[in-house]
Each structure stands twice: as C-alpha cells, then as structure tokens.
Amino acid sequence: MDPRMSISRKTIEERYGRIGTGRKVLFLDGVPMSLKKMSRKLMLSYEDLIPIDGGNLPDGRFWLRFYDGDQRKVVVIEFDREMEIVGETGADIMDWLGEDYFRIHWRVFCPAGGEEWLGADMSKAKKGG
Secondary structure (H helix, E strand, C coil): CCCCCCCCHHHHHHCCCCCCCCCCCCECCCCEEHHHHHHCCCCCCCEEEEEEEEECCCCCEEEEEECCCCCCCEEEEEECCCCEEEEEEECHHHHHHHHHHCCCEEEEECCCEEEEEEECCCHHHHCCC
C-alpha cells in the first residue's frame, strides 16, 4: 500500500479489493444479476451513480462499489439477501487520482448560466457568446 494512501481508501481496498477487481455479475440466490440491475433493485439507479464492481462477503452479505459523480466519491454499499442496505463507506475520488484530480474538467450544472466545465480557460471562450 502507498504510504500516502488515505485511511478511507485503505479501508475500502482492504475490505473489497482494489477498484475494478470485483465482479461485474453477482449471484443472489443462484440468480445472476448485473451491477446495473442490482443498482435498480437497491434504488441506486441515478445518472451520477456509476457501478464499478461488486462481490460477496464471508458473512453472507454482498457489496456494490460505485462512483458517485455528485459527491465525487467512490462509495461501497453493503446489502443482505433481501436487498436491504446494511452499511456504506466512501472515500473522495482524489484519494485515487491524486494531483490529476486538479487537471480534470469536472462538469457542473449552473441553472443561471447553463452547463460549464470547471477549470476551462475562459480566454479561449467563443467571442460574442
């Protein structure tokens, strides 16, 4: 582990593995379920929630890791066979991106001015617009 790794990221990776190392399909009571379908069943089907991977825990619980674009976090939800959420943990995406976090043009919505890209060089904006 990177000595500069945040406690939140370390906690997530120790319990669920590195991002992307989980499975894309889980079997609940023998029935295969995609991450997208699981997200819908857990009522976590939003445009800004992007499923990454999932898995099983030794105690019979399941987990689903996703990126929460609204909060800019990696979040892991634990749930049981009845699809009841029993735990949640998260860490800022900056814990994985490091300094690259500041080079990404995050997209935001501003009701007063339409959509803009944060960090855009306004000197290169279209003239007259």
